[in-house]
Amino acid sequence: MSLNTEQGMDEAQERKHRLNMHRMKNALFQVLCEIKEKSALSQRNPPEDDPPDPQQLRLDRMLESEGVIGNDADAQLEGQLAASGDNTAEHGDYRAKLNQIRSIYHAELEKYNNACQEFTQHVQNLLREQSRTRPISQREIQRTITIISRRFNQIQLQLKQSTCEAVMILRSRFLDARRKRRNFSxxxxxxxxxxxxxxxxxxxxxxxxxxxxxxxxxxxxxxxxxxxxxxxxxxxxxxxxxxxxxxxxxxxxxxxxxxxxxxxxxxxxxxxxxx
DNA sequence: GTCAATGATTTGAT
DNA sequence: ATCAAATCATTGAC
CATH class of the missing domain: 1.10.10.60 (Homeodomain-like)
Known part of the structure; x- marks a missing residue:
């Protein structure tokens, strides 16, 4: 039968046609992407400035000095307590509470980081998927990811803020001299x-x-x-x-x-x- | 529990 | 920076 060969011819032609369409589509998408890029750049924030947030740094410093962040937290804490002139009595309680805060902080931080990573990956895959059917440039994907990570950074900032608050409260509760006044000898x-x-x-x-x-x-x-x-x-x-x-x-x-x-x-x- | 004594802190003036 | 004054927060006696 010649049906087979006819069919083969048709298929080959069809493939060629599809390939052509694909090339055209890619070219078109590229142009569209460029246009999008230009309009996006002209209409909003051209410089992607990302200076280290001063508030972020401030909180980091504070948490570090309180012994929440940092590898040498225990030694630092001992130093703090020694300097405060308090001996052994309420150390354990204070340290336990501080450790609790610290572990909560680190757990939350890890949770956020994981969520961030997961979400970023998810969005990235989604956009890659969609870039086959609508014009999305690599640059745009990158920018979206940046926006996501920035958003998660804000959440992290909140976490740091509330941790700082908790530490300050703990500090005033335990280290405030008024609260553990001893009469002089x-x-x-x-x-x-x-x-x-x-x-x-x-x-x-x-x-x-x-x-x-x-x-x-x-x-x-x-x-x-x-x-x-x-x-x-x-x-x-x-x-x-x-x-x-x-x-x-x-x-x-x-x-x-x-x-x-x-x-x-x-x-x-x-x-x-x-x- | 109350309540005075007491050490520490805050506020405001100098 | 130091002081007076008011106030806070704990201690210890009852």
């Missing part, structure tokens, strides 16, 4: 009161005096400043209430003066000048 209070009542007319220790007192009491200079600030205002507010205390330290001082002999012209107790 009896001896420390003794030393401070001694100085205060023997300088009642001018209870303002100099920087050196503060350092000396801090050393003697085993507290910091700012704690000495705090103490004198509090003491002055509270004494002034109610001198009567402190009279007993004043007498006590006056007697103590008198005893000291007697024991050390009569050379203490500057050792006498002043009276508070409240004018």
């Amino acid at each position: 009896k001896q420390a209070t003794e030393v401070l009161n001694e100085y205060f009542y023997s300088h009642l007319s001018n209870p303002y220790p100099s920087e050196e005096a503060k350092e000396e007192l801090a050393r003697k009491c085993g507290i910091t200079v700012s704690q000495v400043s705090n103490w004198f600030g509090n003491k002055r205002i509270r004494y002034k507010k109610n001198i009567g209430k402190f009279q007993e205390e004043a007498n006590l330290y006056a007697a103590k001082n008198a005893q000291a003066v007697c024991q050390t002999g009569a050379n203490g012209s500057s050792m006498g107790y002043d009276t508070f000048d409240n004018s």
Whole structure:
């Protein structure tokens, strides 16, 4: 039968025709892509500026300094706690909570990254698929991907922000000195009161005096400043209430003066000048 | 539980 | 920067 050969001829012609169409289509798509590209460029953001977001950097720095990010978080945390002058009692609790925040952060981050990657891949495949039936340039795909990753970056930023917030709250809850105040030792209070009542007319220790007192009491200079600030205002507010205390330290001082002999012209107790 | 004492912080003035 | 004053948040006695 000649049907077969006829059919073969037809098929060959058909293939040729399709090939031609394909070439034409590709050429047409390319032109369309160029037009699209030009109109897109002219109508909106020509420069694809992507400067490192200052807020992003700020959050990164903060998280790193809080020991959420970074490989040496534990050592850093120890350093922090040592510097804060807190010992062993609430370390565990604080560290556990911080670790919790850290692991949540990393889990979320990984989740986002995976989702981003997955979504990007998906869109990329989709666009490649579609580029066979409508004009989509490689450049356009790339741009779409950039937009997606930027969008996910914003989500990451939010994650970092909320993590920062959580850390700050934890910090204020555990490291705020007000929340774990300890009264000074009896001896420390003794030393401070001694100085205060023997300088009642001018209870303002100099920087050196503060350092000396801090050393003697085993507290910091700012704690000495705090103490004198509090003491002055509270004494002034109610001198009567402190009279007993004043007498006590006056007697103590008198005893000291007697024991050390009569050379203490500057050792006498002043009276508070409240004018 | 209340409540005064007390150390720390905040605010505003100098 | 330092101080007074008001205020906060905990401690410790009751």
